[in-house]
Amino acid sequence: MTYQFSASPHVRSSNSTKKIMLNVCLALLPATIAGIVFFGYLAILNVLVSVIFAVGSEIVYRLIMGEKFKDIVKSLDYTSLVTGLIIALIIPANWHLYIPALASIFAIIVTKMLFGGTGQNFVNPAAAGRIFAFISFTTLLNTFPAPTIGAINPTVITGATSLQSFLEHGDSLSTIDLLLGTGVAGCIGETCKVAILIGAIYLAIRKIIKIWLPLLSILFAGLTTYMLNDFNLNIILPAILSGGLIFGAFFMATDYVTNPTTTAGNVIFFIFFGILTSLLRHFTGYETASFVILLMNVLVPLIDKIPFRKPFGYQKPKKEVK
Amino acid sequence: MKLNNLRMGKRYPYGIHVKDQKQFTSEKPIENMPGSPKIYLSMTQHIGAPAIPVVEVGDYVKKGQLVGKESGAISANIYSSVSGTVSAVCDIVNAMGQKQKYVVVDNDFKEDQILFDEMTSFEPNDIIDRIRLAGIVGLGGAGFPTAVKLSPKSQLDCLIINAAECEPYLTCDYRLMLERTEEIYKGIKYTARALNLNKVIVGIEANKPKAIEIFSKYQDLEVVVLKKQYPMGSEKHLIYCTTGRKVPCGKMPFDVGVCVQNVKTMIAIYEAIELNLPLAKTVITVSGGGIKYPKNLRVALGTPFADIIEYCGGVNDDTVKVVAGGPMMGKALTSDIQYTRKTDSGILLLKSKEANGEKPTNCINCGRCADNCPMRLIPATMEASILAEDYLHAEKLGVMNCIECGSCAYNCPAKRPLTQSFNFSKGKIKEYYIKKKAQEEKEKNQQKEEK
Ligand code: SF4
Numbered sequence: 001m002t003y004q005f006s007a008s009p010h011v012r013s014s015n016s017t018k019k020i021m022l023n024v025c026l027a028l029l030p031a032t033i034a035g036i037v038f039f040g041y042l043a044i045l046n047v048l049v050s051v052i053f054a055v056g057s058e059i060v061y062r063l064i065m066g067e068k069f070k071d072i073v074k075s076l077d078y079t080s081l082v083t084g085l086i087i088a089l090i091i092p093a094n095w096h097l098y099i100p101a102l103a104s105i106f107a108i109i110v111t112k113m114l115f116g117g118t119g120q121n122f123v124n125p126a127a128a129g130r131i132f133a134f135i136s137f138t139t140l141l142n143t144f145p146a147p148t149i150g151a152i153n154p155t156v157i158t159g160a161t162s163l164q165s166f167l168e169h170g171d172s173l174s175t176i177d178l179l180l181g182t183g184v185a186g187c188i189g190e191t192c193k194v195a196i197l198i199g200a201i202y203l204a205i206r207k208i209i210k211i212w213l214p215l216l217s218i219l220f221a222g223l224t225t226y227m228l229n230d231f232n233l234n235i236i237l238p239a240i241l242s243g244g245l246i247f248g249a250f251f252m253a254t255d256y257v258t259n260p261t262t263t264a265g266n267v268i269f270f271i272f273f274g275i276l277t278s279l280l281r282h283f284t285g286y287e288t289a290s291f292v293i294l295l296m297n298v299l300v301p302l303i304d305k306i307p308f309r310k311p312f313g314y315q316k317p318k319k320e321v322k
Numbered sequence: 323m324k325l326n327n328l329r330m331g332k333r334y335p336y337g338i339h340v341k342d343q344k345q346f347t348s349e350k351p352i353e354n355m356p357g358s359p360k361i362y363l364s365m366t367q368h369i370g371a372p373a374i375p376v377v378e379v380g381d382y383v384k385k386g387q388l389v390g391k392e393s394g395a396i397s398a399n400i401y402s403s404v405s406g407t408v409s410a411v412c413d414i415v416n417a418m419g420q421k422q423k424y425v426v427v428d429n430d431f432k433e434d435q436i437l438f439d440e441m442t443s444f445e446p447n448d449i450i451d452r453i454r455l456a457g458i459v460g461l462g463g464a465g466f467p468t469a470v471k472l473s474p475k476s477q478l479d480c481l482i483i484n485a486a487e488c489e490p491y492l493t494c495d496y497r498l499m500l501e502r503t504e505e506i507y508k509g510i511k512y513t514a515r516a517l518n519l520n521k522v523i524v525g526i527e528a529n530k531p532k533a534i535e536i537f538s539k540y541q542d543l544e545v546v547v548l549k550k551q552y553p554m555g556s557e558k559h560l561i562y563c564t565t566g567r568k569v570p571c572g573k574m575p576f577d578v579g580v581c582v583q584n585v586k587t588m589i590a591i592y593e594a595i596e597l598n599l600p601l602a603k604t605v606i607t608v609s610g611g612g613i614k615y616p617k618n619l620r621v622a623l624g625t626p627f628a629d630i631i632e633y634c635g636g637v638n639d640d641t642v643k644v645v646a647g648g649p650m651m652g653k654a655l656t657s658d659i660q661y662t663r664k665t666d667s668g669i670l671l672l673k674s675k676e677a678n679g680e681k682p683t684n685c686i687n688c689g690r691c692a693d694n695c696p697m698r699l700i701p702a703t704m705e706a707s708i709l710a711e712d713y714l715h716a717e718k719l720g721v722m723n724c725i726e727c728g729s730c731a732y733n734c735p736a737k738r739p740l741t742q743s744f745n746f747s748k749g750k751i752k753e754y755y756i757k758k759k760a761q762e763e764k765e766k767n768q769q770k771e772e773k
């Protein structure tokens with residue numbers, strides 16, 4: 001009788017890329033549901049279109065590359081699903097449906113598959129997709145629908161995000177509204193912070209993210225805003241609760257593939273993410289989380305080069321005595 | 323009752339939690355396995371030079387008779403574990419793919435035993451000589467000749483007994499601690515005497531409360547309770563957690579004044595000194611979902627694995643893997659054509675579900691391997707440079723410090739074969755330096771000739 005031959009270790013833990021990605025999808029559900037509640041059927045359409053186009057373009061790409069359909073289905077690891085879902089959640093509900101579709105295709109084909117598929121991309125596909133849409137369709141840039149809770153209302157009320165009106169006019173919504181996302185204009189999945197936090201806590205319990213890293217980002221974003229605004233304490237809370245900062249920190253900066261490998265590297269990554277988001281917000285007045293993520297992604301190879309740690313028992317080489 | 327010789331070990335934050343799976347055998351007393359009709363004694367059961375066969379085909383050997391003599395400073399004697407006739411002295415390729423010299427003895431079941439002479443003096447030298455004579459090697463798995471380990475260049479101040487047994491499934495050390503406590507204690511005493519020191523630490527993982535209780539009765543041993551964590555049994559980590567000393571990279575435990583010995587080795591030492599027996603049998607755990615009746619067994623060295631598996635009721639269907647040793651660091655076998663060696667601690671038969679051997683996918687850079695590596699390396703980065711065949715960069719990243727514990731690969735969601743590629747690249751790096759040295763010498767010679 002012959003047996004399987006392989007190198008040690010001979011037992012493996014049960015976690016797998018698939019399981020992790022599936023858990024991320026689950027964690028995105030509260031935010032998705034909140035989005036659907038607030039923005040109605042447009043949100044559902046957006047989510048469906050992005051997800052279908054994201055997963056579809058991976059399958060089509062791989063079919064073109066000569067893989068068998070069966071094998072593709074077997075080895076789909078839900079990363080495209082996550083990307084599609086995130087894209088839907090970081091765009092406003094009133095954009096024409098071809099925009100999320102194109103963004104998804106761009107994200108999957110150009111930023112992921114062309115670099116070799118899962119794990120090989122060096123920028124966050126969702127962020128890239130969003131920026132792609134942003135740049136391609138600039139006219140639609142600044143209209144964000146305000147939620148019409150439950151009501152299906154085809155003519156969406158447009159307006160700036162609370163972040164922008166806040167930055168421009170200084171008027172702000174109550175903290176509770178910001179937390180729940182009620183009456184807040186913005187992107188589908190980014191308005192309800194409570195839903196995002198529920199998802200994040202789920203991920204932390206599942207040991208998929210280290211929750212203190214995104215919190216670090218948010219802390220530093222708060223501090224930066226505080227200092228930029230003449231040390232006005234009242235501004236911290238509305239600033240961090242507005243826009244895409246929280247969503248970006250919990251669900252986009254935590255993308256394994258495009259953040260540093262070591263925990264030490266991630267500390268730098270997340271701190272910079274927080275600071276840069278605040279800075280750019282302050283000086284441009286635009287929603288910038290996705291852009292900052294891309295910027296940081298490009299810096300990751302540099303961060304990974306920093307020798308943070310020494311092997312256990314490392315000793316400084318003794319200087320030779322001349 | 324508060325025992326003053328019991329304390330908690332130092333915390334070491336890097337390592338993993340593995341399902342320990344010891345429930346299969348941890349409550350099963352050690353059984354003596356009846357002798358096999360044929361035993362196969364490898365001449366390479368240790369690190370160092372192979373022993374040289376001193377018997378010929380047709381010779382009659384008694385139980386405990388020398389069949390392989392040590393050759394060189396780092397080597398060990400091999401004794402027959404049964405009485406009978408030598409039927410072959412030949413090369414055999416075992417299931418690990420290694421070609422080794424074997425002495426095959428046909429068992430006549432007469433159990434005709436010969437013993438060493440009674441020892442008369444117990445000076446350190448005498449003890450070490452007896453240990454060398456008995457062919458004792460580190461039975462924890464490394465197989466380094468114990469006599470050499472007990473003759474360090476400088477005086478040591480601490481003996482550590484490795485009773486962590488952090489490998490999942492294995493329970494042989496644990497059972498020995500419960501069943502043969504007194505023998506282990508005596509073995510420890512002799513070893514401490516050979517090293518000329520008094521301080522003895524026994525490091526036991528917290529999941530073995532019974533063993534901790536038994537050993538803390540000996541007031542002259544210091545029992546250190548270690549957190550249940552893999553790889554607590556790695557020498558470097560054991561030393562750190564029990565004494566707080568860090569063994570520098572590329573150095574050995576004796577450089578920080580300690581000597582680490584395994585529980586099983588202590589029993590072998592006791593038997594060699596008080597019972598005048600050579601090392602000819604060992605205790606192994608036969609376990610895993612693939613075996614009918616998991617057991618702790620005392621087997622004669624050289625017993626074929628096939629016989630052991632049969633004695634334990636045979637394999638279940640769906641057994642995909644046979645492993646010699648623990649599941650984290652043991653070696654997979656291609657078949658059951660393998661023979662018990664001194665360093666064996668277990669035979670595992672794993673079902674496909676336990677082995678979880680899915681195909682590797684792309685690294686997703688999740689950082690789990692880097693978080694867990696007990697040597698503080700960054701496996702994902704090292705693997706990337708190995709895949710790019712840049713072995714020297716991997717060396718710079720510290721691959722030579724890897725202890726091949728498997729922690730990184732165990733938790734990798736992409737199921738990367740990390741440990742395997744580190745093992746491979748170590749070979750490549752060594753090869754490179756050997757070549758480089760040869761090249762340099764060649765050039766030197768050429769220069770000389772030119773002059
Ligand atoms: S654990 Fe595996 S997937 Fe994660 S970084 Fe390490 S090699 Fe990559």
Ligand code: SF4
Nearest residue numbers: 695724725727728730
């Ligand atoms: S096998 Fe090597 S690299 Fe992997 S965790 Fe163990 S020491 Fe670290």
